[in-house]
Amino acid sequence: MANDNTLVKAWLHFLCNDDNLPKSTVAETITNTGISIHTSDPYTANDMGIVFFDDINQQLLSFLREVSLSGRKRVLAIADSGSTLTNGVVWRLLQAGASDVFSWDHSANPEIEIKNRLERWHTVDQLACSSLVRNNLVGQSPVWVSILRQIIEVAKFTDANILIMGETGTGKELIARLIHTLDQRSQKHELVVLDCTTIVSELSGSEFFGHERGAFTGAVSSRDGAFALANDGTLFLDEVGELPLGLQAQLLRVVQEHTYKRVGGNAWQSTNFRLVCATNKNLMQEVKQNNFRHDFYYRIANWTCRLPPLRERSEDIMPLVQHFMKILRTDEDPPELDEPVREYLIKRDYPGNVRDLRQLVTRLTYRHIGTGPITAGDIPEEDRLSPESLQEDWCNKHFEYAIRHALSAGIGLKEIGRAAEETAVRIAVSNEKGNLQRAARKLGVTDRALQLRRASRRQNEIPQEFD
Numbered sequence: 438m439a440n441d442n443t444l445v446k447a448w449l450h451f452l453c454n455d456d457n458l459p460k461s462t463v464a465e466t467i468t469n470t471g472i473s474i475h476t477s478d479p480y481t482a483n484d485m486g487i488v489f490f491d492d493i494n495q496q497l498l499s500f501l502r503e504v505s506l507s508g509r510k511r512v513l514a515i516a517d518s519g520s521t522l523t524n525g526v527v528w529r530l531l532q533a534g535a536s537d538v539f540s541w542d543h544s545a546n547p548e549i550e551i552k553n554r555l556e557r558w559h560t561v562d563q564l565a566c567s568s569l570v571r572n573n574l575v576g577q578s579p580v581w582v583s584i585l586r587q588i589i590e591v592a593k594f595t596d597a598n599i600l601i602m603g604e605t606g607t608g609k610e611l612i613a614r615l616i617h618t619l620d621q622r623s624q625k626h627e628l629v630v631l632d633c634t635t636i637v638s639e640l641s642g643s644e645f646f647g648h649e650r651g652a653f654t655g656a657v658s659s660r661d662g663a664f665a666l667a668n669d670g671t672l673f674l675d676e677v678g679e680l681p682l683g684l685q686a687q688l689l690r691v692v693q694e695h696t697y698k699r700v701g702g703n704a705w706q707s708t709n710f711r712l713v714c715a716t717n718k719n720l721m722q723e724v725k726q727n728n729f730r731h732d733f734y735y736r737i738a739n740w741t742c743r744l745p746p747l748r749e750r751s752e753d754i755m756p757l758v759q760h761f762m763k764i765l766r767t768d769e770d771p772p773e774l775d776e777p778v779r780e781y782l783i784k785r786d787y788p789g790n791v792r793d794l795r796q797l798v799t800r801l802t803y804r805h806i807g808t809g810p811i812t813a814g815d816i817p818e819e820d821r822l823s824p825e826s827l828q829e830d831w832c833n834k835h836f837e838y839a840i841r842h843a844l845s846a847g848i849g850l851k852e853i854g855r856a857a858e859e860t861a862v863r864i865a866v867s868n869e870k871g872n873l874q875r876a877a878r879k880l881g882v883t884d885r886a887l888q889l890r891r892a893s894r895r896q897n898e899i900p901q902e903f904d
């Protein structure tokens with residue numbers, strides 16, 4: 438059973454024959470662990486699923502891509518007994534959207550390994566869909582869902598120190614707060630935030646460790662520092678990349694041993710905190726350039742995550758716009774947006790990422806008059822696009838960025854083309870909330886071509902009509 442006591446359900450699908458592993462035996466063995474196995478169509482099921490395979494071919498890769506919605510839905514890929522799984526194959530399956538891959542005979546109790554994974558994923562996904570997360574951290578793009586799942590898992594099931602990296606405005610502070618909220622410690626105390634850009638070096642010792650009365654001129658009474666205040670809670674060191682090297686050296690012991698001395702004091706104090714750090718610098722790069730201590734880096738970064746800039750998750754722009762509008766107009770439904778405004782919001786650059794978008798939505802809402810849709814005139818003059826960027830074709834730098842990324846990951850032309858098509862279909866179908874007729878119109882193909890394509894995807898053939 439998962440922690441929340443709900444029954445974990447999963448579909449089971451076989452892309453292999455019955456010779457080595459009879460289907461009914463597999464289903465029964467897994468069901469006996471407490472997982473509810475059903476036979477729903479994997480293409481339409483909302484649950485997680487397990488696929489058994491005996492051959493690594495295009496059919497398997499397409500299946501994984503399609504049913505996992507590029508990794509958004511969890512699929513566990515299990516190689517049939519006797520099949521060999523080479524490292525290269527495992528990476529390809531993960532890349533196609535599998536959440537994990539192993540072979541049925543890789544351990545004595547594969548069914549328990551399946552159960553453990555499905556239950557963990559179920560708990561994590563339930564949290565990712567909870568109002569606590571969805572009402573605060575908006576985003577459904579695959580890259581965002583994937584990062585959120587990792588953060589939830591590490592926050593809830595470990596006590597690791599976490600380093601959050603990401604450009605300005607990508608949500609680092611929101612994530613730090615989420616980590617603290619999800620931390621499982623019983624009788625957990627506060628989240629203490631310390632902004633490393635505001636630390637004055639002469640007073641830094643006292644800020645971090647506290648001081649005894651009379652420790653220095655002006656120390657008229659003793660005082661607790663950040664490490665004491667964060668005892669049994671979380672210490673969030675924001676902008677940790679700004680910490681001077683000397684100060685990093687002073688923090689090594691307390692981060693590792695959780696013991697320290699107050700300024701002017703001799704007694705060792707102990708404290709029990711989880712450390713979460715954030716930075717918009719590439720800290721590994723800073724370590725290489727000797728601007729950041731490598732021993733301190735490894736102490737603060739038991740686990741690292743990089744929050745994607747908004748340009749890497751433009752699918753999330755419209756949901757974020759809706760979210761910010763709801764926050765601004767709590768008393769009424771958010772207004773609709775005219776098509777040119779939607780297009781503008783998606784096309785625009787956001788150097789300040791989500792914060793930038795939030796401020797823009799605020800400006801649009803201030804200017805908007807009445808209850809009708811927001812129109813192009815509501816966009817403040819200084820925010821409007823230049824004539825050049827209006828003429829910019831759709832293959833702009835974001836597109837180029839994605840292609841560069843794919844090429845550097847070793848993905849070939851055929852795969853890129855297929856991924857572009859699949860992405861277009863997925864976005865169109867999802868924008869039209871599953872209405873295939875409207876999605877087909879958006880894609881400029883006939884309804885039949887779209888239906889055929891989706892059906893034939895499953896058999897790994899692309900219909901002529903679509904090409």
Ligand SMILES: Nc1ncnc2c1ncn2[C@@H]1O[C@H](COP(=O)(O)OP(=O)(O)OP(=O)(O)O)[C@@H](O)[C@H]1O
Binds near residue numbers: 606612795
């Ligand atoms: N996924 C999100 N969903 C909703 N709001 C978000 C999301 N990400 C960021 N925001 C909003 O964007 C703003 C900036 O977020 P936050 O302060 O967490 O960013 P940051 O990465 O810490 O930025 P900086 O590096 O400038 O300190 C906040 O108003 C926050 O509420």
Ligand SMILES: [Mg+2]
Binds near residue numbers: 609610675
């Ligand atoms: Mg911040």
